Amino acid sequence: MLAERLQQARKSAGLSLRALAEQVDVSAMMISKYERGVSTPSSGVLLALAGALGVRVEYFFRTASVELERVEHRNRHVWKLPKSAEEKVLADVRDQLERWLALYEVIPAPWSVEFTLPRTLPAVIEQLDDIEAVANRVREHWDLGLNPIPDLIDTLEARGLKVFTTRYDDERFEGMSAMAGDHHVIVVGGNWSGDRQRFTVAHELGHLVLDERLTDGIDKEAAANRFAGAFLVPAEKVKEALGERRRSLEARELYILKHEFGLSMAGWSYRALDTGVISKATQRAFWSLFAKKGWKQKEPGEPFPSETPRLFEQTVYRALGEGFIGESKAAELLSISVHELAARRRMESVNGDAGQ
Numbered sequence: 116m117l118a119e120r121l122q123q124a125r126k127s128a129g130l131s132l133r134a135l136a137e138q139v140d141v142s143a144m145m146i147s148k149y150e151r152g153v154s155t156p157s158s159g160v161l162l163a164l165a166g167a168l169g170v171r172v173e174y175f176f177r178t179a180s181v182e183l184e185r186v187e188h189r190n191r192h193v194w195k196l197p198k199s200a201e202e203k204v205l206a207d208v209r210d211q212l213e214r215w216l217a218l219y220e221v222i223p224a225p226w227s228v229e230f231t232l233p234r235t236l237p238a239v240i241e242q243l244d245d246i247e248a249v250a251n252r253v254r255e256h257w258d259l260g261l262n263p264i265p266d267l268i269d270t271l272e273a274r275g276l277k278v279f280t281t282r283y284d285d286e287r288f289e290g291m292s293a294m295a296g297d298h299h300v301i302v303v304g305g306n307w308s309g310d311r312q313r314f315t316v317a318h319e320l321g322h323l324v325l326d327e328r329l330t331d332g333i334d335k336e337a338a339a340n341r342f343a344g345a346f347l348v349p350a351e352k353v354k355e356a357l358g359e360r361r362r363s364l365e366a367r368e369l370y371i372l373k374h375e376f377g378l379s380m381a382g383w384s385y386r387a388l389d390t391g392v393i394s395k396a397t398q399r400a401f402w403s404l405f406a407k408k409g410w411k412q413k414e415p416g417e418p419f420p421s422e423t424p425r426l427f428e429q430t431v432y433r434a435l436g437e438g439f440i441g442e443s444k445a446a447e448l449l450s451i452s453v454h455e456l457a458a459r460r461r462m463e464s465v466n467g468d469a470g471q
């Protein structure tokens with residue numbers, strides 16, 4: 116188990132064998148032996164490895180282990196994520212999910228929520244327009260109504276999804292969805308603007324909802340995009356905000372709606388097209404303005420605030436407060452030192468990264 120943990124932590128940190136070896140003052144060959152289980156590091160080397168990799172020593176002896184399946188990436192770029200980068204993301208996600216599973220071992224079952232979808236969803240989806248009704252049914256099943264969703268990540272976590280942000284900050288990674296046993300997992304880059312994060316999270320939710328229902332003629336990415344837009348802003352709300360039919364769109368108008376619904380200005384232009392409010396010609400004219408102003412790369416005005424998963428950290432402190440775990444276990448789950456945990460409990464450190 117130690118060998119597997121060491122390799123996972125190294126990949127999650129994005130370090131080569133040589134780079135890690137230099138930090139702990141052993142040879143790269145010795146690190147390789149540790150990872151293959153041929154040799155076991157001494158207590159001193161183990162401490163050095165933990166420090167270099169940003170984990171607690173207890174991490175190397177954690178028993179929970181997961182494998183990610185049905186991995187789907189959101190990638191708008193023509194190039195794919197390099198294998199080494201993908202390994203880093205997957206290792207980071209496995210670590211975070213394993214900490215959730217370790218927490219599940221000590222907390223009461225009623226604290227957890229099962230992820231469910233409406234039983235009335237169609238078995239087969241034959242065209243993109245059908246996805247509007249699917250998104251509405253999911254909203255209805257989760258009692259979300261039709262109004263803006265204030266905190267999307269918090270909303271999905273409260274309904275049984277495991278949502279993670281990753282430390283990997285390469286612009287080629289936006290998000291992914293996966294299965295880990297019975298757990299539905301969504302991952303999003305932690306450094307994107309809030310509207311881009313939210314669309315990515317909704318897009319990945321779309322993969323989980325739609326992929327096994329789509330006919331062969333429907334592109335998975337296009338379907339997930341349509342679901343994301345419809346889930347964030349139902350068609351009824353699009354027409355309520357913009358009207359039944361428009362000949363043009365005002366940039367300032369969409370900027371205001373962006374900050375109400377957490378969907379980008381570009382996303383609003385697509386929702387207007389999807390719902391028949393504007394024609395393709397009108398949408399092309401709007402995109403021409405976007406390109407001319409340089410707004411495709413960065414939309415004007417204040418960005419929509421980013422979101423961060425909170426449920427894991429909250430549950431750790433709840434377990435600590437109710438005596439299900441001690442300080443050492445809580446610190447290990449949060450990937451911080453016992454000293455830092457004590458400071459946070461005294462509210463002396465309230466803005467630190469809890470390892471999520």
